[in-house]
Amino acid sequence: MTGKIYLMNSAMTPQDGTYVRKTITADEFKEILLAADEVVSSIAYAETQRVVGTALGIEIPMDLKKRNTIIEEDSATILIVKLSYRVCSSMKGLPLGSELSHYEFILTQYTNSVY
Numbered sequence: 537m538t539g540k541i542y543l544m545n546s547a548m549t550p551q552d553g554t555y556v557r558k559t560i561t562a563d564e565f566k567e568i569l570l571a572a573d574e575v576v577s578s579i580a581y582a583e584t585q586r587v588v589g590t591a592l593g594i595e596i597p598m599d600l601k602k603r604n605t606i607i608e609e610d611s612a613t614i615l616i617v618k619l620s621y622r623v624c625s626s627m628k629g630l631p632l633g634s635e636l637s638h639y640e641f642i643l644t645q646y647t648n649s650v651y
Contacts, residue, residue: 541572542605542614542646543597545579550605555614556645565615565641566592578605579617584639588617591636607646616642 549555560568569575577597579585589596596617607614620640 539572540574540576540609540612541569542607542612543569543575543577543579544605544614544616544618545581545584546616546618548605551607552650553607553646553648554650558643560641560643562588562592562636562639562641564643565617566594568613568615568643569594576605584617587636588639607648610648612646614644614646616640616644618642 575597577599579596580599582598585596585598617639619638
């Protein structure tokens with residue numbers, strides 16, 4: 537798989553369209569990311585970047601501007617790496633997202649069509 541990949545740290549749907557979601561392995565995530573010609577990142581959490589990047593041996597680009605992702609094409613591939621649990625106030629101060637096993641990896645195909 538080549539071309540542009542959108543990288544997100546949550547399973548968000550930033551605009552109208554159809555999204556098809558598939559859970560993938562960390563190795564599949566790495567393979568797809570490395571095959572991309574261009575990566576548009578919305579990863580804004582340093583811990584996600586550090587843990588996932590170190591564990592997979594790849595660079596995870598950061599979105600330091602914290603901009604909203606706008607998908608410019610009529611169809612796109614989105615890779616999502618997100619915590620597999622919801623953070624609540626009682627978890628403050630805990631080492632959240634400190635291990636690769638804390639993350640879920642998702643491949644999403646987007647098309648600019650609404651049914």
